[in-house]
Amino acid sequence: MPKIQRLLDANVxxxxxxxxxxxxxxxxxxDDIQLTDxxxxxxxxxxxxxxxxxxxxxxxxxxxxxxxxERPVPRRADLRQIVAANAKRAAEALRVLEEFxxxxxxxxxxxxxVYDLEKxxxxxxxxxxxxxxxxxxxxxxPAVLIEAVKNGSRIVQxxxxxxxxxxxxxxxxxxxKLKEKYDFVLIINDYPELCLRADTDGVHIGQDTExxxxxxxxxxxxxxxxxxxxxxxxxxxxxxxxxYISAGPVWTTxxxxxxxxxxxxxxxxxxxxxxxxxxxxGGINLQNVGEVxxxxxxxxxxxxxxxDTGEYLQMIQRQxxxxxxxxxxNGHE
Numbered sequence: 001m002p003k004i005q006r007l008l009d010a011n012v013x014x015x016x017x018x019x020x021x022x023x024x025x026x027x028x029x030x031d032d033i034q035l036t037d038x039x040x041x042x043x044x045x046x047x048x049x050x051x052x053x054x055x056x057x058x059x060x061x062x063x064x065x066x067x068x069x070e071r072p073v074p075r076r077a078d079l080r081q082i083v084a085a086n087a088k089r090a091a092e093a094l095r096v097l098e099e100f101x102x103x104x105x106x107x108x109x110x111x112x113x114v115y116d117l118e119k120x121x122x123x124x125x126x127x128x129x130x131x132x133x134x135x136x137x138x139x140x141x142p143a144v145l146i147e148a149v150k151n152g153s154r155i156v157q158x159x160x161x162x163x164x165x166x167x168x169x170x171x172x173x174x175x176x177k178l179k180e181k182y183d184f185v186l187i188i189n190d191y192p193e194l195c196l197r198a199d200t201d202g203v204h205i206g207q208d209t210e211x212x213x214x215x216x217x218x219x220x221x222x223x224x225x226x227x228x229x230x231x232x233x234x235x236x237x238x239x240x241x242x243x244y245i246s247a248g249p250v251w252t253t254x255x256x257x258x259x260x261x262x263x264x265x266x267x268x269x270x271x272x273x274x275x276x277x278x279x280x281x282g283g284i285n286l287q288n289v290g291e292v293x294x295x296x297x298x299x300x301x302x303x304x305x306x307x308d309t310g311e312y313l314q315m316i317q318r319q320x321x322x323x324x325x326x327x328x329x330n331g332h333e
Contacts, residue, residue: 005052008100011093012046018090019043022121025083030124039117042110049103049110078132078154079125080183087118123221126201129277130185130223130244131155133320135312136279136301142174144306149184151309157204159189172198187225192217202243207233211240229262234274242276246301249282250292255303256282264295271296286311293319
């Protein structure tokens with residue numbers, strides 16, 4: 001019996017831990033009180049459903065002897081992975097509790113609630129944070145975008161300024177097919193109607209397009225990205241409810257002929273003053289990307305160097321790890 005109690009204690013704790021991470025994401029990142037309360041209710045229900053006094057469970061605990069204690073904590077690439085990992089953690093723990101508790105059917109009901117809530121949270125996270133420490137690859141060539149996703153990019157944009165809409169639509173479908181195997185965000189440049197028709201994740205627009213007009217077309221559940229070149233435009237983006245902005249061009253680039261570069265100072269301004277996710281873009285390459293990251297960008301956009309996606313990701317994630325380690329050393333966990 002003590003070993004069974006130890007098993008129950010471990011899985012109650014595991015379920016509560018996973019649920020607590022989801023609860024705090026819902027509360028502090030999504031600002032969704034209803035979602036927060038639903039997860040909190042499941043977490044609190046475990047005490048009654050397991051129906052064993054806490055004292056017995058705690059008394060059976062053997063943390064020092066746990067053979068899995070020394071396993072390293074995995075690094076998650078972004079919030080979507082954190083949500084998926086902790087929803088899975090909670091659901092698997094609930095599945096174990098089903099087998100060993102008298103009220104297994106009631107615990108099973110809670111497990112299915114976790115499945116539903118994971119889907120809701122993941123959809124909201126994608127709107128709030130479409131990318132996180134990522135490489136945002138932009139191209140008119142579906143093959144380039146497909147290869148970028150395979151190399152680790154989790155957001156890509158089809159940007160074709162020359163082809164007919166029907167051709168662009170077929171290109172979108174070719175890239176979207178990759179979603180059967182890979183988790184990534186697909187954005188279309190300039191065409192909200194194609195965003196709806198192909199059911200992509202969102203649309204990116206320039207300063208010549210009004211975000212509110214695009215929102216009426218694509219609805220509230222899809223992403224809007226907006227090009228910005230200065231802090232006033234970035235602040236306007238916040239007021240208009242777009243989901244992310246691009247900041248650039250950082251340096252001169254042939255993809256934006258005639259556009260004066262904004263330099264690293266604008267990247268620093270956005271990082272310091274704007275809450276929206278932003279992608280720094282324009283003239284970025286392997287030689288200067290370190291400067292962009294140091295200026296505060298956690299995601300960079302590339303057009304001409306998509307083949308270097310893997311190397312960019314390594315640099316971004318290495319910097320993220322250093323930042324996290326610095327925060328921990330200074331007591332800001």
